[in-house]
Amino acid sequence: MMKALGSSRLSRRRFLTAGASLGIGTIAAPYVARAEDPTLRITGWGGKWGEIMKAEIGPAFESEFKCKLQTDSAFPYLPKLQASSRSAPIYDVLHTNSNEQWAAAEMGLVEPKIDPKLVPNLADVYPYAVSEKIVGVSIFTSAIGLGMRTDKGYGNVTSWKELWDTKYNGVRGGYVIPVNSLGQAFLMMCGTLFGKGQTDLDAAYAALEKLKPIKIVDFTGAMEKMLLSGEVGLCVIHDSGIYRYDGQNQPIDFVAPSEGVLSLEQVLTITPGSKMKELANAYVNYMLRPEVQKRLAETVWYSPANKKVKLDAKYDAKLLTTPEKVSKLIQVDWKWYNERKDEIDQRVNRIFRA
Amino acid sequence: MSSASTTRPNGVALFILPSALLFALFFFLPIGLMALMSALTGNPVVMPKVAFTTRHYARIVNDPYYLEVIWTTIRIGLVTTLVALAIGYPLAHWMARIKSRTGHALLLMAVLAPMLTGIVVRTFAWMTLLSDKGVINQTLMSLGLIAQPLKLMYTETGIVIGLVHIYVPFMVLTLTGVIGRIDERLEQAAENLGASPLRAFLEVTLPLSLPGILAGSLLVFALAISAYVTPILLGGFQIMTLPILIYQQISANFNVGFAAALGIVLLVISLMLVIAYNRALGLVSGQRELQ
Structure with a gap:
């Protein structure tokens, strides 16, 4: 009896053992519980996009398809995919901008097209979302135009060419062209504005030279902050970078220039070596569902690719939600651009060096 | 007894072993791989045909921008x-x-x-x-x-x-x-x-x-x-x-190869500086063996 009582006494060793077991168990429990669930590895943006994906859209997908979504939002994605094995890629679905998707497709890292039989919602997208200028499918787009301060008395801005007006010297904003999609698209626009077309690089370089002095940033988030602080008065930006401050009484506005707006597509592709093809296609189809598109569009101010989406009036008035509005989008030939990227980068790095 | 003591590993060596392994794994191996990548046409792990090339270094030398x-x-x-x-x-x-x-x-x-x-x-x-x-x-x-x-x-x-x-x-x-x-x-x-x-x-x-x-x-x-x-x-x-x-x-x-070549250039600049430092230190302190 005494022995039994003694053996049940809580010694320090037992206490530590029990404590360690409890700790390990607590840490491991979620992984053990989910060990049976298949995992779909995707990429995705941070900020508002990341918040709603984590809070609503992602969990709803996990619940419906009995799987786990593992999202990498640490940009850049492509070098990581490039470094991973082709047969066991780091991602199943790659979400990034169109220029990078083209580079990925050229390297054989993603499948160039999505199979409409496996993704039925593809039948409902606007033609631009699956055009020959798109690898995979564009699930959303933004319009790249001009962002301006409304409290500086600049007057009515209607054309891209007003960015070259000397009154904006010191408050003009652009991008680091080698690393930014908006900057690259804008370079092509310069060819159209001052030359024979998008591919007139000489005209574009000459135009960029005349754009100095200009403040350049790498990400649109940085441009938004510069515009909000007044560091920049007129800049190249996408509509969602302005509209997301709607209702906050900020003295900024988006201008859709008369020459047309450039398309900044949010593109999904599937990696050829993915072991989760069925789930990957289901994810692409899910992201194109009208209700998912509506929720995301009204959160991050992206224009939905699905024609059937009906947005609330406030969003419908500003985003590209009709065939007429969508027809104003100018898509860039990223395949052509990427083939000359090294040459372009060398030239623009020289143009913008201090 | 004496043979046992001769075969016994040196205590100091055992003490150094973890840090030596760490250094080899996280310093020499990555730098070695970087040097290799800078001299290849592509990544041999994912590309079937790669060859040795000097093009990345030639690009650095031939373009005044770099x-x-x-x-x-x-x-x-x-x-x-x-x-x-x-x-x-x-x-x-x-x-x-x-x-x-x-x-x-x-x-x-x-x-x-x-x-x-x-x-x-x-x-x-x-x-x-x-x-x-x-x-x-x-x-x-x-x-x-x-x-x-x-x-x-x-x-x-x-x-x-x-x-x-x-x-x-x-x-x-x-x-x-x-x-x-x-x-x-x-x-x-x-x-x-x-x-x-x-x-x-x-x-x-x-x-x-x-x-x-x-x-x-x-x-x-x-x-x-x-x-x-x-x-x-x-x-x-x-x-x-x-x-x-x-x-x-x-x-x-x-372009991992070109980035690796630029990394090697940065490393060489740093190494040259360390060598120059050792020589200078040897000269000012009179310790010739430092060179």
Whole structure:
């Protein structure tokens, strides 16, 4: 009896053992519980996009398809995919901008097209979302135009060419062209504005030279902050970078220039070596569902690719939600651009060096 | 018994083994792989046919733009080192010679305090000071001293200011130890023999503190030429340095081979500096074996 009582006494060793077991168990429990669930590895943006994906859209997908979504939002994605094995890629679905998707497709890292039989919602997208200028499918787009301060008395801005007006010297904003999609698209626009077309690089370089002095940033988030602080008065930006401050009484506005707006597509592709093809296609189809598109569009101010989406009036008035509005989008030939990227980068790095 | 003792592994060797393995795994292996990638046409792990090439290095040598980038990187490193030394030496001398323990502790805290904040935060703080709408320009403009904002950011000067602020503690801490070990009686003897305090400093303290100056300068220069965050934020991408170019090649051009070649160039610059440092140290301290 005494022995039994003694053996049940809580010694320090037992206490530590029990404590360690409890700790390990607590840490491991979620992984053990989910060990049976298949995992779909995707990429995705941070900020508002990341918040709603984590809070609503992602969990709803996990619940419906009995799987786990593992999202990498640490940009850049492509070098990581490039470094991973082709047969066991780091991602199943790659979400990034169109220029990078083209580079990925050229390297054989993603499948160039999505199979409409496996993704039925593809039948409902606007033609631009699956055009020959798109690898995979564009699930959303933004319009790249001009962002301006409304409290500086600049007057009515209607054309891209007003960015070259000397009154904006010191408050003009652009991008680091080698690393930014908006900057690259804008370079092509310069060819159209001052030359024979998008591919007139000489005209574009000459135009960029005349754009100095200009403040350049790498990400649109940085441009938004510069515009909000007044560091920049007129800049190249996408509509969602302005509209997301709607209702906050900020003295900024988006201008859709008369020459047309450039398309900044949010593109999904599937990696050829993915072991989760069925789930990957289901994810692409899910992201194109009208209700998912509506929720995301009204959160991050992206224009939905699905024609059937009906947005609330406030969003419908500003985003590209009709065939007429969508027809104003100018898509860039990223395949052509990427083939000359090294040459372009060398030239623009020289143009913008201090 | 004797055979057992001869086969027993050396205790010190066993003690060093983990760090040696760590060093081999996380230093030599990555650098070796980087050197290999810089001389290949592609990644052999994912590409079926790759061959040896010198094209990445030829691109660096043949395009003056890359040579300009290398020179800009070295220039920023040199200026940062010189300014950090000019600011750090008097501070280190003061710290080493201050009699009050409280005073020493306060100085040490003042030097270490900035290191408790992240580099990104400190650089953003400089941005709020140096930008066109920043504290300095707004103050000067409100006082009517300037009509247009001074161009403090997006210049090499802005980058150097940020880097000096970050790396001065490294210089001070390195120098304090060396100056603190110099016998003060040597300076007193020089002054007793008729030397002025300045001459005693120039002919006694300064030469004896040269190993510290070289070590601190080496540390600051190596950190400055490999800095990424500060040059990119304060230079606004208009000042291209090697680390920025390497990141650009990997993140946007996906050209790992060229990025690796640029990395090797950065490494070679650092190695040349270490060799030059060892030679200089050998010469000033008279220890020829250091060479």
